[in-house]
Amino acid sequence: MNVCKRFIYTLFLLLTGMQVMAQTNHPVMVNVQLNPPYSLYLSDYAAPDVQRMQVHILLKDLTETNYKCRLRLKIEGPGITLQSRTGFYVSPILINGGEMLTLSGPDLAPYFNPQNLFIQGLDNNAFTKNGAKLPEGIYKFTIEVLDYLRNTTVSNQGTAMVAGFLSYPPIINLPMANTKVDAMDPQNVVFQWMPRHTASINAAFNVVYKFRLVELIPENRDPNDAMRSLRPIYENMTEQTMMVYGPGEPALTPGNNYAVQVQAVEADGKDMFVNDGFSEVVKFTYGEKCSVPQQIVAAFAGKNDLKLTWNATTSQQGFTVRYRESGDTPSQWYEDNTYLPQAVISGLKPGKKYEYQVKGQCIWGYGDYSAVQDFTMPNETMTKGDFVCGRDPNLSRIENTKGLEKLKAQDTIYAGDFKVIILQATGSNGNFSGEGQVMVPLLNFADLGVTFNNISVNTDKRMYAGVIELAQDNREQVSKDxxxxxxxxxxxxxxxxxxxxxxxxxxxxxxxxxxxxxxxxxxxxxxxxxxxxxxxxxxxxxxxxxxxxxxxxxxxxxxxxxxxxxxxxxxxxxxxxxxxxxxxxxxxLKELFNLFRRAQKKVRESYTESELAKLKSTLDINEASLDRVISRQRSNYASTATTDNTQEVILLGKVTITETIPDAGMQANIAYVDAMASYYKQLVILTLAKENLSETQLKTITNNLKVEGYKTVSEMETVATNKDDAAKDKLVDSLSKALVELGNKLFELKISNGKQ
Structure with a gap:
């Protein structure tokens, strides 16, 4: 059977090659096949793991066996010729008559060795040193079969053409050049690039990408110079065409400028790309610096305390205040954090001068500190002085010392540059004691309580002697976690x-x-x-x-x-x-929040969204019914005189009418109020039981719950952290009941405020 198949295959080759045989007397036929991706490196055509080049040889003489032969290779390009040297040693190729022999990989390796090639048009040393890489261009590969002993040509010329060109490097799509990238918390920046070698027939190269990121210091530095000379803050290799720069990578500073570059690299290190595969350098700005707090005002707030207030922007979520005792040898800086645009610095020494600065914290990070300002604390024996720190001490003194006769509530006086509204005062003829509120126009608030004792106020209602002190803040005003x-x-x-x-x-x-x-x-x-x-x-x-x-x-x-x-x-x-x-x-606290969420789920099972939808539908029906009654009664009462048996009724702010009691209007009103109460009460309860509440919201709700059997949050935390599942289940029940009670109270409070 095998002999029969071999005979048929040989006969087929003979028949298909009759025309060629009629045109040539070569005893051997050779055919060359080149497979993409095409390479400019000679070694790639003899690589053992791929078959970029295949040479097919057919000996026509069916009687010949183990015929010894060798190949001659010729590569022709733009002004370049590479041809096999005569007589270099290579093992003979053995072929049998009528059989097709295919050579590839290691079989062709000796013929692509630069030492076995006669090279014209290229510097032989440079060519070898460069890894036997051809310049870009179109090349013709020619293979001939030679008799091994006589070194004469015994075949036709098998040829194939190759277009060998370097691929272009990738283009960075994200971020776009000279744009601003949003700063996020946690950090999340997407870098993306488009490869440009994939459209080529040489696209099957094993390509990876080298990602480099540098910070521009100074910020106006040329990005190409920075990329060449600075150490990257982040460098990585990836096979993907994008990179997500997350919180695990080095943190970027909001407001700073950066540059990014991607290099396409052939996995074996071969030069397959223009410009060594480097993309253009792209410069971008990461977010914005958190703005510097403005209009910082310092005020004496007690014997050892100083109060700072400043203007805050909507993006600022927190602040850091730092201060130190100034002088020729200033002390170290002390820092304090706050979430409000104000802070009280305590423990200061009387008569000492202090420096202070404030910086803001946005969701993407801290900004710069404000300019250094200073304040001198009053001496313990001080009885005269202005209310405000930061006022220029060289301002001319107030010359009018004629005392104001009386000072009463709601009067306004001026202490330095500040306006003070008097809440209560005692004294006369220019000397007064009492309490008030300071007005700071730049800060847009008037809720800073002040106290004063024995201050002197002139007829212009200006304080010219004495001290007005800020009252200490209530601890409840501080929202720090x-x-x-x-x-x-x-x-x-x-x-x-x-x-x-x-x-x-x-x-x-x-x-x-x-x-x-x-x-x-x-x-x-x-x-x-x-x-x-x-x-x-x-x-x-x-x-x-x-x-x-x-x-x-x-x-x-x-x-x-x-x-x-x-x-x-x-x-x-x-x-x-x-x-x-x-x-x-x-x-x-986390364990308590877990139980709280279980309680929320329990509430949602009792007060469902579907039931809420039904209550809303009932409310809409009753409101429509009430509107019809109002419309009908309005027309009736417009033409009917009022009798003695009447009463004025206000229907939820819709209209005031005079209506005989009882009648359909009152009934519609009652039904509407009942439906509204049922709907909004359940809406409030479900709002408290939402799944997506933040930890801050959970903490606020927890602190306002009155849970049966527990006086403090700490007691509930103790139960939440122990291993008594029964006690935890009991706490969940109590929390769910407390949630419902809180919802009812909030609804009642809303109704009460509405009546007021």
Whole structure:
């Protein structure tokens, strides 16, 4: 059977080749086949893993066996010729008559070796050093078969053409050049590029992309120069044509300029691209810097306190205030964070001058600090002075000292550049004491309470002597999150108590200031016992530090070193205890939120959206019915005189009519009110039970819930973190009931406010 198939195949070859045989006397036929992608590297045509070139040889003489032959290769291009040298050693190729032999890969390797080629039109050394790469162009490959012993040609010329050109590098689509990319939290920037080699017949190269990102420093630096000379802040290889630059990559700074470039690279390192595969450099700006707070005003707020207020923009979500005692040798900067456009700096020393700055925090990061401003705290014995800090001390003094006869509520006086509305006052003939509100036009608020004692006011209603002090803020006005406040303070302690803290380092810590901050933190109602104990411990160690600082000048070097090491060790231990307690607060709150969400789900099962839709439909029907009654009665009462048996009725603000009682109008009104109450009450309850409430909203709701059997949130957190599933289920039931009760109260409050 195999012999028969071989005979038929041989006969077919003979028949199909009769015309060619009639035209030539060559005993051997050769055919060359080149497969894309076409390469300019000679070694690729002899690579063992691919068959970019195949040579098919047919010996026509059917009686011949094991005929020895060899090949001659010739490559012709634009002014370039490469041809096999005569006589270089190569193993013979054995062919049998009537059989087609196919050569590829390693069979052709000796013929593509540059050492076995005679090269014209190229620098032989440079060609070899460059990896035997041909210049771009169109090339003709020719193969001839030679008799191995006589070295004579025994075949036709088998030819094939190759268009060998380098591919173009990719084009960056996102971001577009010289545009601004939105800064997001968390960081998320999409880079995308379009490959330009895929449309070529050479597109099957194994290509990867090298992504490079640099920051432009200074911001107006030429991006091409920066890309060549600066170390990239991020570099990566990818097979994709896009890159998502997320929170795991180095953070970009809002408002700064950056440059990006992508290089297409052949996986084996071969030069297959124009410009070595480098795309154009694209410059972009990442977001905007958070704006600098404006119109910063400082005011004396007590014996050791200073209040700062400033203008905030809608994008600013938080602020950092830093301050220090100024002078020839200023102290270190102290920082405090706030979520309101105001802050009170406590623990300042009378008669000392302080510098302060404020910077804003937007969702994408912090901006720059404001310009340095200063304030001199009044001396303890000070009895005269202006209300406001920041006012130019060189302004001329007020010359009118004729005292105002009376000062009463709602009068307005001026202290420095500020307008003060008097709430109550005592005294006469220019000397007054009392309370008021300061008006700061630039800040657009009038709710800063002030107190004054024995101030002097002239007939122009200007204060020319005395001090007006800001009343202390209520703690309820501060909306700073407890866990964040603890985290910030722990980070601050980490900075103050770094590894290897020396006695000199301890002397730079303002122990009194830190104890004042601890007092503020201990004022939180949500503080659990463990955290409060940790704060007390830190405060005790700060007292030890203060005593150490006072005794430092009288200590020997050995005493300073020994005592300092112990205090630093104790402070670090207390700080770690606070960190553990703060972490427990966050975990307990998360567990409580999990139970709260279970309670929300339970409420949603009892108060469904479908039932809400039915109540809305009922409300719409009753409102339409009421509108018809109103319309009908309006026309009736327009032509009918009012009798004694009547009463004035207001129908929910729709219209005031005079109607005989009882009748259809009153019934329609009652039905409408009942339907409205049912619908809006359930709407409020379902709003509280929404699935997508943020943690801030959950915390607000939780703090306002009156849960049966629990007096504080801490008690509920204790249940949420234990392993008693029955107690947790009971708490879920109580939370769901409390949610419904809160919804009812909110609805009743809304109705009450509407009546008022």
């Amino acid at each position: 407890l866990s964040q406040a603890l985290k910030d303070y722990i980070n601050k302690l980490d900075g103050l108590l770094s590894e290897g803290t020396t006695p000199k380092d301890l002397m730079t810590i303002d122990a009194l200031q830190e104890m004042s901050i601890i007092d503020k933190l201990k004022g939180w109602d949500e503080l659990d016992a463990k955290t409060k104990e940790a704060l007390d411990e830190i405060q005790d160690k700060l007292k030890d530090l203060k005593a150490y600082q006072d005794q430092y000048p009288d200590m020997t070097p050995e005493q300073r070193e020994t005592s300092g090491q112990q205090i630093a060790k104790d402070l670090n231990k207390a700080k770690n205890a606070l960190a553990d307690a703060a972490k427990a607060i966050g975990e307990a």
